Amino acid sequence: MTKYNPVTPQIADALRQIVGASNVILDEEKLEAYSHDETPKDQFSGMPEVIVTPTGTQQVADIMKLANAHLIPVTPRGAGSGLSGGAIPLHGGILMTINAIVADAGLFFAGYPMSLESCQIGGNIAENAGGGKAIKYGVTDRYITGMEVVTPTGDILKLGGKVVKDVSGYDLKRLYIGSEGTLGVVTSATIKLMPLPKAKTDLLVLFPDVQSAIEVVPMIVSKLGIVPTSVEFMDRLSVETSCKYLNEHLTYENCGSMLLIEVDGTTQDQVDGEAETIGDLCMENKAIEVYVADNYTTQERVWAVRRNIAEAFKLYSPHQSLEDIVVPIAQIPALMEEIAKLSAEFQISMPSYGHAGDGNLHTTLIKPPEMPLDQWYRLEDQVVRRLYAVVMALGGKLSGEHGIGIKRKDYYQEIADPREIALMRLLKKALDPNNILNPGKVFDLD
Amino acid sequence: MTKYNPVTPQIADALRQIVGASNVILDEEKLEAYSHDETPKDQFSGMPEVIVTPTGTQQVADIMKLANAHLIPVTPRGAGSGLSGGAIPLHGGILMTINAIVADAGLFFAGYPMSLESCQIGGNIAENAGGGKAIKYGVTDRYITGMEVVTPTGDILKLGGKVVKDVSGYDLKRLYIGSEGTLGVVTSATIKLMPLPKAKTDLLVLFPDVQSAIEVVPMIVSKLGIVPTSVEFMDRLSVETSCKYLNEHLTYENCGSMLLIEVDGTTQDQVDGEAETIGDLCMENKAIEVYVADNYTTQERVWAVRRNIAEAFKLYSPHQSLEDIVVPIAQIPALMEEIAKLSAEFQISMPSYGHAGDGNLHTTLIKPPEMPLDQWYRLEDQVVRRLYAVVMALGGKLSGEHGIGIKRKDYYQEIADPREIALMRLLKKALDPNNILNPGKVFDLD
Numbered sequence: 001m002t003k004y005n006p007v008t009p010q011i012a013d014a015l016r017q018i019v020g021a022s023n024v025i026l027d028e029e030k031l032e033a034y035s036h037d038e039t040p041k042d043q044f045s046g047m048p049e050v051i052v053t054p055t056g057t058q059q060v061a062d063i064m065k066l067a068n069a070h071l072i073p074v075t076p077r078g079a080g081s082g083l084s085g086g087a088i089p090l091h092g093g094i095l096m097t098i099n100a101i102v103a104d105a106g107l108f109f110a111g112y113p114m115s116l117e118s119c120q121i122g123g124n125i126a127e128n129a130g131g132g133k134a135i136k137y138g139v140t141d142r143y144i145t146g147m148e149v150v151t152p153t154g155d156i157l158k159l160g161g162k163v164v165k166d167v168s169g170y171d172l173k174r175l176y177i178g179s180e181g182t183l184g185v186v187t188s189a190t191i192k193l194m195p196l197p198k199a200k201t202d203l204l205v206l207f208p209d210v211q212s213a214i215e216v217v218p219m220i221v222s223k224l225g226i227v228p229t230s231v232e233f234m235d236r237l238s239v240e241t242s243c244k245y246l247n248e249h250l251t252y253e254n255c256g257s258m259l260l261i262e263v264d265g266t267t268q269d270q271v272d273g274e275a276e277t278i279g280d281l282c283m284e285n286k287a288i289e290v291y292v293a294d295n296y297t298t299q300e301r302v303w304a305v306r307r308n309i310a311e312a313f314k315l316y317s318p319h320q321s322l323e324d325i326v327v328p329i330a331q332i333p334a335l336m337e338e339i340a341k342l343s344a345e346f347q348i349s350m351p352s353y354g355h356a357g358d359g360n361l362h363t364t365l366i367k368p369p370e371m372p373l374d375q376w377y378r379l380e381d382q383v384v385r386r387l388y389a390v391v392m393a394l395g396g397k398l399s400g401e402h403g404i405g406i407k408r409k410d411y412y413q414e415i416a417d418p419r420e421i422a423l424m425r426l427l428k429k430a431l432d433p434n435n436i437l438n439p440g441k442v443f444d445l446d
Numbered sequence: 447m448t449k450y451n452p453v454t455p456q457i458a459d460a461l462r463q464i465v466g467a468s469n470v471i472l473d474e475e476k477l478e479a480y481s482h483d484e485t486p487k488d489q490f491s492g493m494p495e496v497i498v499t500p501t502g503t504q505q506v507a508d509i510m511k512l513a514n515a516h517l518i519p520v521t522p523r524g525a526g527s528g529l530s531g532g533a534i535p536l537h538g539g540i541l542m543t544i545n546a547i548v549a550d551a552g553l554f555f556a557g558y559p560m561s562l563e564s565c566q567i568g569g570n571i572a573e574n575a576g577g578g579k580a581i582k583y584g585v586t587d588r589y590i591t592g593m594e595v596v597t598p599t600g601d602i603l604k605l606g607g608k609v610v611k612d613v614s615g616y617d618l619k620r621l622y623i624g625s626e627g628t629l630g631v632v633t634s635a636t637i638k639l640m641p642l643p644k645a646k647t648d649l650l651v652l653f654p655d656v657q658s659a660i661e662v663v664p665m666i667v668s669k670l671g672i673v674p675t676s677v678e679f680m681d682r683l684s685v686e687t688s689c690k691y692l693n694e695h696l697t698y699e700n701c702g703s704m705l706l707i708e709v710d711g712t713t714q715d716q717v718d719g720e721a722e723t724i725g726d727l728c729m730e731n732k733a734i735e736v737y738v739a740d741n742y743t744t745q746e747r748v749w750a751v752r753r754n755i756a757e758a759f760k761l762y763s764p765h766q767s768l769e770d771i772v773v774p775i776a777q778i779p780a781l782m783e784e785i786a787k788l789s790a791e792f793q794i795s796m797p798s799y800g801h802a803g804d805g806n807l808h809t810t811l812i813k814p815p816e817m818p819l820d821q822w823y824r825l826e827d828q829v830v831r832r833l834y835a836v837v838m839a840l841g842g843k844l845s846g847e848h849g850i851g852i853k854r855k856d857y858y859q860e861i862a863d864p865r866e867i868a869l870m871r872l873l874k875k876a877l878d879p880n881n882i883l884n885p886g887k888v889f890d891l892d
Contacts, residue, residue, distance in 0.1 A: 128613050139611060141620075142588065155865050162774035165585060165804045165846040167574050167624050168858060169888060170870050174587075174620035178613050195671035225641035226712060266672060270716040328608035358611045400611040412614060419601050423877075424616050430876040431869075442615060 002435045004091050005071045007049035015052050015094070018062045025051040034095050037082040039407050040318060043377070044085040048075065048095030057148055057156055057187040060096065064185070065154030067094055068436050074152075075438050076181045078123030081115045083310075083322060084405025086127065086180045090440040098122045098187065109143060109191055113401075125186050128178030130401030132306070135357035136229045136264075137194070139401065141177045146190030149176050152183070152432035162190055175427070180403050181438040183431050197264035199271040200229065202293040204302050205282045209256035210235055210352070212286035214336050216259065217356045218329045219281060226274050230262040231357030232306050238313075238353040242305045245312030250305060254288060259356065260306055309353050310362065319367035321380050325391045326360040326400030338390045339363055346383050360400030363387070388415055404442045413443055448881045450537055451517045453495035461498050461540070464508045471497040480541050483528040485853050486764060489823070490531040494521065494541030503594055503602055503633040506542065510631070510882070511600030513540055519885050520598075522627045524569030527561045529756075529768060530851025532573065532626045536886040544568045544633065555589060555639060559847075571632045574624030576847030578752070581803035582675045582710075583640070585847065587623045592636030595622050598629070598878035608636055621873070626849050627884040629877050643710035645717040646675065648739040650748050651728045655702035656681055656798070658732035660782050662705065663802045664775045665727060672720050676708040677803030678752050684759075684799040688751045691758035696751060700734055705802065706752055755799050756808065765813035767826050771837045772806040772846030784836045785809055792829050806846030809833070834861055850888045859889055 015024050025031065026049075036045040054060045067074045073093035080087055089095050099120065113119050113131040123129070125147070130139040146160035159173045160166055176184045207213035217231055234242075235257045243250055252258065261278055265271045272294075279290040293299045310322060327335050336352065343350040347368070354362040365383055367376045388398055388411050398404065404412045413421060421443050428435070428445065435445055461470050471477065472495075482491040500506045513520045519539035526533055535541050545566065559565050559577040569575070571593070576585040592606035605619045606612055622630045653659035663677055680688075681703045689696055698704065705728070709720045718740075725736040739745045756768060773781050782798065789796040793814070800808040811829055813822045834844055834857055844850065850858045859867060867889050874881070874891065881891055 128617070130611050130613075134611060138588065141617075142584065151869075157865055157869065158863065159866065161841045161843070162776075163772045163805060163841070163843050163846070164775070165576050165580060165772050165801070165806050166843045167576075167847055167849050168843040168845045168854075169850060169862065169866065170629075170873065171574070171587075171620060171624050172866065172869060174617060175873075178617050183616075195667060195673065198671060221641060225644060227641065265711075265716065266720060267716055270711065270713055274712060326609045326611050329610070330608075355611070359609060360611050395607045395609070397607070397609050397612045397614040399614045400609070401613055403613050404615060408614075416615065417604065419603055420605065420615065420618065423597075423603065423618060426876050427616065427621075427873070430872050 002071060002439070004073050004093060007072060007093065011066070011070060011072065012050060014066055015050065015063065018066070019052050019054050019059050023053040023055065034077065034080070035088065037080045037085060037087050039083055039085045040320070044088055044406055046088045046090045047092065048089040049092045051095045051097060053097050053099070057150060060150045060185050060187050061154045061156050063094065063096060064150055064152060068153050068434055071434055071436070073436055073439050076122070076126070076185045078120035078126070079118055081119045082123060082127065082405065083324070083402040084399065084407040086403050086405040086438070086441055087123070088406060090406065096185070098185065109193060121189060121191070122186050125177050125189060126179065126181040127401070127403045130355065130358070130360065132230045132232060132355065134355060135231055136227050141174060143192045144173060144177060144189055145192050147173055147176065147186050148188040149184040149186050152434070152437040160190065164192060180405060180441050182428060182441050183437070185437070198266050199268040200262060200264035201271050201275040202299045202302055203261040203275055203279055204250070204291040204293060205259045205261060205279070206252060206255040206288040207257050207259070207286060208254065208288055210336050210340070211333060213257040213259050214332045214356065216282055216285050217332060219285070220278055224277055224281060226263065226278060228261050228278065228357065229264045230260065232260040232354070233356035233361070234258045234260065234306060234309065234353040235351050237349065237351040238309045239305060241316055241351070242309045242312040245315060246304060246308055248301065248305055250302070260302055306353070313351070313364055313366065317366050317369070319373065319376055321365040321384060323363045323365070323384070323387065324360065324399045324402040325363060325387065325396060326358065327391060327394045327396030329359040331394040331396065332356060332359055335361070335390065335394055339387070342383060342386055346379060348379070348383065355400070358400065359396070384411065406441060409442060409444070448517060448885070450519050450539060453518060453539065457512070457516060457518065458496060460512055461496065461509065464512070465498050465500050465505050469499040469501065480523065480526070481534065483526045483531060483533050485529055485531045486766070490534055490852055492534045492536045493538065494535040495538045497541045497543060499543050499545070503596060506596045506631050506633050507600045507602050509540065509542060510596055510598060514599050514880055514882050517880055517882070519882055521884050522568070522572070522631045524566035524572070525564055527565045528569060528573065528851065529770070529848040530845070530853040532849050532851040532887055533569070534852060536852065542631070544631065555637060567635060567637070568632050571623050571635060572625065572627045573847070573849045576801065576804070576806065578676045578678060578801065580801060581677055582673050587620060589638045590619060590623060590635055591638050593619055593622065593632050594634040595630040595632050598880070598883040606636065610638060626851060626887050628874060628887050629883070631883070644712050645714040646708060646710035647717050647721040648745045648748060649707040649721055649725055650696070650737040650739060651705045651707060651725070652698060652701040652734040653703050653705070653732060654700065654734055656782050657779060659703040659705050660778045660802065662728055662731045663778060665731070666724055670723055670727060672709065672724065674707050674724065674803065675710045676706065678706040678800070679802035679807070680704045680706065680752060680755065680799040681797055683795065683797040684755045685751060687762055687797070688755045688758040691761060692750060692754055694747065694751055696748070706748055752799070759797070759810055759812065763812050763815070765819065765822055767811040767830060769809045769811070769830070769833065770806065770845045770848040771809060771833065771842060772804065773837060773840045773842030775805040777840040777842065778802060778805055781807070781836065781840055781842070785833070788829060788832055792825060794825070794829065801846070804846065805842070830857065852887060855888060855890070
């Protein structure tokens with residue numbers, strides 16, 4: 001294992017030389033704000049020794065060269081909106097904040113993460129972020145045609161470009177996308193934007209229970225041959241909690257769960273037709289009611305409820321585990337059944353919501369208010385372990401879009417194929433021989 | 447550089463033990479058929495010492511273990527329909543044929559390569575094959591959700607699965623996709639199929655010259671906000687040659703080039719509306735005539751012309767260089783201008799056709815009938831070199847979908863960023879320490 005060196009006054013001076021004195025922060029109080037991301041702070045945190053804010057690719061390269069030469073770990077960080085602890089400095093060292101936003105051009109970045117109001121594109125790429133439109137538009141990787149990346153040894157690579165197809169050599173871009181900042185630091189990206197759809201309609205469909213909603217999901221594509229823009233699932237507790245948080249009043253009498261289904265297209269007629277067909281399918285399959293949100297205001301209202309669920313649950317209970325499990329779409333009904341069993345067996349609330357159209361659910365384990373913290377941590381570990389076993393047995397994976405980071409690292413190393421982990425270690429060692437860049441994330445080296 | 451060992455009678459016996467005697471071929475005459483692919487045989491060929499046909503993943507793993515232990519190179523091969531020499535055994539050794547086809551399930555594999563009648567899925571994955579629907583549906587990588595891959599050292603990895611989103615660890619699948627059989631042998635794949643579109647219409651649009659057709663291409667997405675299924679370009683020579691080959695009679699009086707534009711969707715009304723809008727745009731931008739092909743027979747006729755261009759040119763002149771250049775879409779007009787200049791300067795015919803909607807053109811250098819072969823090879827090298835310089839200057843790449851293989855290896859190594867090649871070498875060495883698997887493709891190791 002690499003023995004890291006501390007950030008000495010000499011190193012701090014060298015950093016000032018690279019990025020300018022005002023972009024080097026050593027003040028303890030300020031450092032504290034960067035010691036965690038959106039994962040629960042009491043479980044996942046780590047203090048950087050210094051924060052640097054480079055303002056160009058060459059500066060990033062110079063920092064990496066310095067760090068690599070002096071064996072100082074570097075953690076890259078975008079907006080810090082991550083949900084798996086990927087941007088938390090585990091071994092002190094340098095925390096390097098990268099600020100990059102997508103310029104507005106009347107088109108749209110179809111990656112569309114749920115955290116779109118706060119996240120940054122560098123973090124999106126590092127995590128290969130997904131979101132609410134993935135069923136139709138895919139996730140971040142589909143839209144990154146080029147990038148500039150700084151390697152752990154301080155080389156600058158320009159990969160891809162404005163070409164939309166390219167098989168000239170290995171697709172190195174894809175190695176960096178989703179590598180959680182462990183293989184390189186992305187400093188610039190060429191993003192393919194899509195024309196804004198000319199028409200869209202949202203359906204909010206109420207179901208009597210969880211299973212009936214979930215069972216409709218695979219039918220939409222397989223029976224109707226329609227690929228919606230979004231198929232979001234929310235169970236009753238998720239809807240209630242978010243509505244309370246937003247002071248919003250959706251009708252959900254008798255409702256056990258909801259699907260929020262969006263279709264978009266080139267004409268309103270086409271979109272209305274598809275929405276109607278989907279609505280009919282839902283009504284033939286136990287739906288209680290289908291509400292149509294065909295104007296911007298109503299659409300924003302229902303989407304706000306969906307987008308704010310995680311935030312609402314955090315307010316309701318800061319002690320929780322926000323999961324990101326993903327299974328083959330046909331297995332969602334079986335998954336939901338198993339989650340209900342786990343919830344009953346361990347007597348904890350496990351609301352589920354998320355991207356049902358992708359088989360990706362944000363099941364959340366909520367600490368019962370009266371339970372002592374140490375007991376909760378043990379229980380959480382037990383339930384998560386059981387949940388992951390269920391997910392793997394159904395052909396699923398631990399994370400659909402949030403990443404492994406530190407939150408899921410131990411479980412991942414236990415449950416994933418050891419040959420797969422061995423291969424990742426081989427790649428990490430080849431590209432980052434001193435294990436300088438974001439060490440201790442995704443998997444351990446030794 | 448690895449010094450390889452020959453396939454001795456003992457090795458042949460060991461191979462027979464693994465795959466059965468009938469699946470080991472040593473007969474020289476049969477070997478010859480596997481010494482080339484669809485690149486010109488007189489320029490690109492290499493004899494295998496033995497052909498083996500494994501019938502399962504474990505057999506592939508056993509072959510790789512044997513080869514790795516005895517330092518014998520292995521070349522994997524699908525249908526041999528490749529266009530860059532990727533499946534040609536450069537150093538003798540074992541040629542391993544993998545037969546895998548996509549089962550028909552009423553859905554469609556939207557990768558849709560032009561060679562769909564002959565290619566195989568293993569080759570599609572190795573090359574990350576593109577095709578005629580990439581502008582809307584992307585290429586092979588978008589549809590591979592899982593795969594079984596045998597590493598050069600004989601380990602079997604099962605990556606991904608039936609999940610459509612997955613950020614659990616590095617995306618190792620994507621490292622193998624498009625690696626041209628140099629990093630692993632794909633023995634099985636989980637492919638996401640798409641619902642067949644309910645309606646489609648093709649437009650065959652005649653333009654007076656090359657530039658006017660090419661200038662319309664970027665407008666379709668940017669001005670109309672419509673993403674067609676296909677935007678294929680054919681210059682007059684390409685159309686004439688293919689029509690002659692097929693004994694087909696398309697109207698192309700006064701026509702300098704054609705666009706074949708397909709739109710698909712969920713209703714015929716929507717599709718007709720989009721087709722009409724595109725047709726109008728073309729007519730406002732110098733098109734001579736727009737023909738609508740809205741039934742299967744007519745659609746097949748026009749697509750057959752497009753699909754058979756490469757085959758037709760091969761018959762017309764076996765000595766040619768079929769290129770696969772790709773540039774940013776906005777740069778196609780500038781590219782076509784430069785190609786016209788090169789054609790004039792070197793006095794050779796350089797017809798162009800291909801996936802204009804992706805900026806990917808199969809410009810072909812045709813040997814003048816009277817030119818001696820040795821002179822042609824020198825000239826070809828000169829023109830290709832100039833063409834690639836133009837492409838790179840426009841922000842493009844050497845290959846959009848055919849790969850580097852051996853055909854483009856030397857040029858690629860000269861023109862690509864040396865840091866990028868260095869990184870690929872690092873990966874290749876990490877994953878294939880003895881350089882056993884498909885050595886000498888894409889780049890040289892030393």
